[in-house]
């Protein structure tokens with residue numbers, strides 16, 4: 461469970477996240493939506509302790525992530541799939557990650573198989589397509605077998621087969637009882653993947669609702685999203 465409570469983050473004159481509160485429940489996929497610059501990535505970074513809130517707090521399983529004794533076993537996250545040393549092989553990248561978190565080598569092979577990268581595990585990441593890098597990032601998130609997972613735009617750069625694969629993976633992870641927070645700008649895909657939606661605009665909560673409530677009230681999720689966020693699209 462992720463509990464965001466009155467979270468605010470200000471950078472100089474920009475309020476990236478503004479008194480934001482919502483809860484991400486286990487056993488379902490929660491879609492995290494908002495226009496460019498709405499504050500989604502900043503919120504995820506705050507949840508992971510990669511940025512410090514100006515006020516408010518984000519709790520993961522009841523405590524700040526930074527206080528988790530075994531962080532990788534608590535939360536897995538994919539924020540930027542390209543943030544991997546290009547000279548390393550996929551296998552060695554994951555092995556280094558596992559070693560620094562007390563995770564055994566067997567798990568490296570397991571997650572590589574789970575994301576379909578076993579055949580290219582020994583190849584340099586520098587030669588990977590964006591879709592392959594996304595899969596590697598997802599493998600890293602899964603490494604600690606965490607109950608809470610966050611994915612920032614994991615569908616970026618994936619081909620139709622990859623997009624469907626992500627959908628099934630997310631649905632499967634939620635069915636195992638995990639807490640899944642997933643951001644994406646692809647409304648049609650989100651409509652097929654999410655159970656619940658948190659929509660933000662200009663750092664503020666716009667909607668926190670079951671997907672079915674929106675799709676029954678509007679012709680489509682895209683229409684609902686555009687109407688709800690229409691007044692929030694403004695670059696700061």
Ligand SMILES: Nc1ncnc2c1ncn2[C@@H]1O[C@H](COP(=O)(O)OP(=O)(O)OP(=O)(O)O)[C@@H](O)[C@H]1O
Pocket residue numbers: 471474475476494495496497498499500501502503696
């Ligand atoms: N380190 C930073 N320093 C200054 N401003 C920042 C920083 N990080 C984010 N911002 C600003 O905070 C706001 C929210 O950005 P954020 O990246 O969280 O939005 P987002 O919803 O993830 O956008 P996108 O959909 O484009 O990825 C933007 O105005 C951005 O310019």
